Amino acid sequence: MVTKTKSSNLLLEEFLPYRLSYLTNKISQALSQLYTDKFGIGHAQWRVMAVLGRFSGLSAAVVAEKTAMDKVAVSRAINSLIKNELLLRTFADDDKRRSELSLSKKGRDTYDKIVPMVQDYERDLLETLSQSEQDNLDKILRRLTSYVDKDQ
């Protein structure tokens, strides 16, 4: 027999963190079908490619900052991308520890194929919303994000 209980009450399907997490997972899965299934690129790797596709020559530490990933994850993603010949790495003249990363030709070609696909997906998502809802969403995400970032 299934019984509803008294005492505390939490309805998962109305709980904001759960709803966000559900939505985000579904979107992640849909996106990774675009780059994992077709190009064998994982989530972390794609994020690294995404920032290096935009800004070439960054160090691993800066990539970590821009992707909000930790340095271990970035290191692994970089090494795997290099192994797959999607990334080039040199080291800075003035500091031999610091890497200077950029997409290889193959990396850029791949990036240029993936970007339109993920942008199409984003557009489809956003088109389920009216323009004013899109604006609201932008504002709301800014607010919530600055709240969760409040202490540093």
Place this chain on the structure above:
Amino acid sequence: MVTKTKSSNLLLEEFLPYRLSYLTNKISQALSQLYTDKFGIGHAQWRVMAVLGRFSGLSAAVVAEKTAMDKVAVSRAINSLIKNELLLRTFADDDKRRSELSLSKKGRDTYDKIVPMVQDYERDLLETLSQSEQDNLDKILRRLTSYVDKDQ
């Protein structure tokens, strides 16, 4: 030298899936400080407890459905919760495969401590938004979620 590139362009910090994923991760981390750090309960385990706190006697399959977790993750969470004496399991008389799960006394006490904490956190989050923004967010999440759920 850091260069901006032409060809495709994707700015991660404006890309909706990335923004959602960043926010969701931060919220997850904050919540798990509430239940992991204080009670040693992981994310999957908490989700299982959350539905069983609300609806007692469910089977693992129904828990999986209500938490949107897959059955393997649910099975692991359940067994770990039982080992920690937070959950009780019996099997249905009319089908010996089907489990009937409920929080133990200790499980319910823990649940009753965690629920107010996570609800406080949710309230703090929502209070960064005006009432109309909260309403918009609800509507927007519904729309986006029904989009990502569209094929099944």
Place this chain on the structure above:
DNA sequence: ATATAATAGTTTCATTCGTAACTAATTGCA
């Protein structure tokens, strides 16, 4: 100049996670 601290990135190890294969119980149907 040299020792200490800090920084960039990697490695290690233990845990988590996801997919597929598996066991046990039940149902459907010939």
Place this chain on the structure above:
DNA sequence: TGCAATTAGTTACGAATGAAACTATTATAT
């Protein structure tokens, strides 16, 4: 009845993840 198909849940295995320790290089302070 009895055998194939389905269902509930678990196990096995490889990949991904996170924390801490580690290497190499550079900066700081005396």
